[in-house]
Amino acid sequence: MKTLTQRPDQKAESTAISIDESVNPLGTILVPKKIRASRPKLVLKSNHCTRFDQEDDPRTEIKSSREKKRAGRKRVLKSLGIDVEDDLRQRSSKKRKRVGQRVDFKKLGLYPPPDFSSQIKSAISYQEGRDSEIKLRIMKQIFKTDMDKHQERFSMPLNQIKGGQEFLNKMEIKSTEVKLVELGLEGGNVHQSTMRLRRWQINSTVSYVLTSNWNDVLDRNAGALKVDDIVQVYSFRRDRKLWLVLLKVRDADR
Numbered sequence: 065m066k067t068l069t070q071r072p073d074q075k076a077e078s079t080a081i082s083i084d085e086s087v088n089p090l091g092t093i094l095v096p097k098k099i100r101a102s103r104p105k106l107v108l109k110s111n112h113c114t115r116f117d118q119e120d121d122p123r124t125e126i127k128s129s130r131e132k133k134r135a136g137r138k139r140v141l142k143s144l145g146i147d148v149e150d151d152l153r154q155r156s157s158k159k160r161k162r163v164g165q166r167v168d169f170k171k172l173g174l175y176p177p178p179d180f181s182s183q184i185k186s187a188i189s190y191q192e193g194r195d196s197e198i199k200l201r202i203m204k205q206i207f208k209t210d211m212d213k214h215q216e217r218f219s220m221p222l223n224q225i226k227g228g229q230e231f232l233n234k235m236e237i238k239s240t241e242v243k244l245v246e247l248g249l250e251g252g253n254v255h256q257s258t259m260r261l262r263r264w265q266i267n268s269t270v271s272y273v274l275t276s277n278w279n280d281v282l283d284r285n286a287g288a289l290k291v292d293d294i295v296q297v298y299s300f301r302r303d304r305k306l307w308l309v310l311l312k313v314r315d316a317d318r
Contacts, residue, residue: 167205167292172314174294177203184298184309187247187254196301201225203313206293213282218274218310219264220297225272231299232272232306238263240306244274246281247311250288257281261306274308281310292316 169175181198184190190198202220210218222228232240239262246255260276282289289295294314300307 167294169203169294172294174203174313177296178313180296180311180313181298184245184247184311188245188307188309191302194302198298198300198309199227201227201231201297201299201308203294203296206289206291206295206316208291211282211289211291213279216275216279218278218281219271220273222270222272232261236261236306242274243302243305243307244281245307245309246285247309249285249310249312255284259308261308288312290316 169177177200179200181200184198188195202225204220204224207219209215225231239260242259242261244257244259246253246257248254257277257280259274259278262273262275264271264273289312293312293316295310295312298309298311300309
């Protein structure tokens with residue numbers, strides 16, 4: 065009987081298997097799949113990425129807090145017998161109507177702008193030959209800056225002034241003295257005052273502003289002029305001197 069022996073120069077075949085590998089019954093080597101961990105969220109803030117784990121995401125906490133507040137408000141409204149949907153509609157309408165927010169004249173029924181030149185003629189005792197044609201120059205919304213006594217000015221952006229190129233002559237472009245007529249404001253009275261009309265430029269925005277005695281106009285018309293009121297400014301010339309007429313078209317509360 066022959067005995068099989070291994071020659072000294074013959075290397076034994078290795079039957080060792082890596083600890084990362086396993087062998088199935090068919091003899092195929094299987095490599096276990098790597099399980100990819102969930103990636104943390106990256107939030108872009110001030111051009112830097114801030115790393116948040118999903119369970120620590122502050123946006124989740126804010127959302128949860130808001131939901132709790134809404135639920136608490138609903139419980140209070142129900143206990144008071146107030147309709148929740150009606151309350152939501154009222155709050156939404158208040159958000160849409162913010163103080164100082166630009167208004168759409170078309171939606172207010174003010175486009176094209178109403179013409180009050182005939183009423184102005186009666187109020188100023190218009191004289192043919194002496195007075196030039198009365199023209200609407202601007203219809204605008206009263207803003208906080210117009211009512212701020214520290215600013216002491218009433219602004220009229222040049223790009224909103226009708227006929228802005230022929231509004232002033234060459235001697236009046238930078239600054240000129242004007243007569244201002246306040247028509248139908250406080251108590252429906254007509255008041256005249258002397259003002260200064262100046263050209264202001266901030267960056268690329270050019271405006272003409274009424275200065276000098278504008279705070280006196282605000283004092284005389286306290287309660288009659290408010291933020292968000294709609295006003296018009298007309299112009300005409302009497303003996304070649306520039307006159308402006310300020311009148312209110314619509315109250316902010318309407």
